[in-house]
Amino acid sequence: MDASLDALLKARLAALSEAKRLRRLRPWQWCHGTLHDVDGRALIDASSNDYLGLSQHPLVKARAAGWAERYGAGAPASRLITGTRDITLAVEEKLAAFKHCEAALLFSSGFQANATVIPALAGLKVGAGDTANAPAIFSDELNHASMVHGCRNAKAKTHVFRHRDLDHLDELLRQQAGKPGRKLILTESVFSMDGDRADLPALVQLAERHGAALYVDEAHATGVLGPQGRGLAAECGGGVDVVMGTLGKALGAFGAYIAGSRTLIDYLVNCCPGFIYTTALPPAVLGAVDAALDLVPGMDEDRRRLADNAQRLRDLLAQRNYDTLGSSTQIVPAVIGSEEDALAAAQRLEEVGVLAVAIRPPTVPTGTSRLRFALGSTLDEVTMQRLLTTVATHLPPHPPKTD
Numbered sequence: 001m002d003a004s005l006d007a008l009l010k011a012r013l014a015a016l017s018e019a020k021r022l023r024r025l026r027p028w029q030w031c032h033g034t035l036h037d038v039d040g041r042a043l044i045d046a047s048s049n050d051y052l053g054l055s056q057h058p059l060v061k062a063r064a065a066g067w068a069e070r071y072g073a074g075a076p077a078s079r080l081i082t083g084t085r086d087i088t089l090a091v092e093e094k095l096a097a098f099k100h101c102e103a104a105l106l107f108s109s110g111f112q113a114n115a116t117v118i119p120a121l122a123g124l125k126v127g128a129g130d131t132a133n134a135p136a137i138f139s140d141e142l143n144h145a146s147m148v149h150g151c152r153n154a155k156a157k158t159h160v161f162r163h164r165d166l167d168h169l170d171e172l173l174r175q176q177a178g179k180p181g182r183k184l185i186l187t188e189s190v191f192s193m194d195g196d197r198a199d200l201p202a203l204v205q206l207a208e209r210h211g212a213a214l215y216v217d218e219a220h221a222t223g224v225l226g227p228q229g230r231g232l233a234a235e236c237g238g239g240v241d242v243v244m245g246t247l248g249k250a251l252g253a254f255g256a257y258i259a260g261s262r263t264l265i266d267y268l269v270n271c272c273p274g275f276i277y278t279t280a281l282p283p284a285v286l287g288a289v290d291a292a293l294d295l296v297p298g299m300d301e302d303r304r305r306l307a308d309n310a311q312r313l314r315d316l317l318a319q320r321n322y323d324t325l326g327s328s329t330q331i332v333p334a335v336i337g338s339e340e341d342a343l344a345a346a347q348r349l350e351e352v353g354v355l356a357v358a359i360r361p362p363t364v365p366t367g368t369s370r371l372r373f374a375l376g377s378t379l380d381e382v383t384m385q386r387l388l389t390t391v392a393t394h395l396p397p398h399p400p401k402t403d
């Protein structure tokens with residue numbers, strides 16, 4: 001007899017535990033916008049993606065509640081059945097205007113968008129029997145797991161280029177020159193684990209030179225970077241073909257979007273299963289997004305404070321000999337090295353009231369386990385001072401390299 005499913009799963013979990021990679025869900029409590037552990041101890045939150053504090057903003061909460069009250073708790077169906085309402089289209093129009101794009105399309109989550117839009121674009125066939133049009137994908141090695149998932153689901157070969165290495169990308173594109181099919185370049189604008197930025201203007205040029213399309217994930221830039229928080233693609237004057245972003249990070253709500261040309265959106269409505277075969281976003285989420293989009297352009301002051309907080313933390317970490325990996329955003333890694341040391345450092349900080357979660361493989365490459373600080377504009381001066389003092393006191397200087 002074969003082993004039962006549970007027996008196989010248990011064996012896998014035991015192997016993860018043996019390798020000290022077993023993860024468990026930890027419950028947190030939120031009281032009036034501050035983070036508490038299960039024992040009720042308040043912590044300085046340096047690990048959340050609610051970068052502008054919008055999930056707690058009175059206007060965002062009120063519009064979410066108001067739209068739920070007025071339109072109901074859930075959407076009645078998928079978008080192509082009865083799930084498209086005037087409010088759905090109005091939010092999409094607002095998003096398109098915010099991103100300076102012709103059109104935008106809502107998705108249930110960023111994971112769902114990347115996992116299904118990439119195959120829909122890479123599998124593009126114009127007619128039946130159109131097999132010579134084999135496309136190719138070019139993907140930064142540090143792209144998010146959801147993009148990797150999309151690449152694996154695509155009927156296209158994926159060429160992985162070294163992180164932010166445009167010479168390497170150029171070389172790979174040249175090797176594929178003359179081969180038929182649309183080439184698609186994938187990158188994040190702000191990388192989620194390193195906090196560094198892609199050079200989008202250079203990528204736009206490179207894509208043009210090779211006749212490739214450019215797909216940019218703005219999960220961590222939307223609301224935070226670019227003119228009025230419109231993301232980094234907004235600085236490229238329409239050179240990015242496909243802009244993807246999430247609504248559950250700086251916008252404080254939930255869901256995701258794709259923005260681009262009207263034709264792109266019409267195509268996805270017809271040919272992207274992750275859009276077609278799923279229930280529309282509920283009114284409360286639409287209300288929250290609608291309010292967040294009203295607020296974000298006017299939050300330059302908050303964005304400045306956030307950038308300033310991140311710079312102060314980077315300066316402190318650099319003084320203490322930590323590599324912050326080219327971070328120039330609100331995401332600030334402090335590379336520790338081994339998984340055990342990263343976990344121990346996170347635990348030490350948590351004991352003294354600062355939550356900076358340890359990130360380790362497979363999320364990041366082996367040997368680069370790190371503390372990942374994700375700051376928010378809601379950290380006021382007193383709290384920020386406490387955060388810096390705590391790090392200075394309880395995170396020992398990183399030992400110098402021996403080689």
Ligand SMILES: *Cc1c(COP(=O)(O)O)cnc(C)c1O
Binds near residue numbers: 109111114188247
């Ligand atoms: C968070 C994240 C996603 C996934 O978005 P969700 O809406 O949380 O599913 C996609 N890409 C990147 C770069 C992310 O950081």
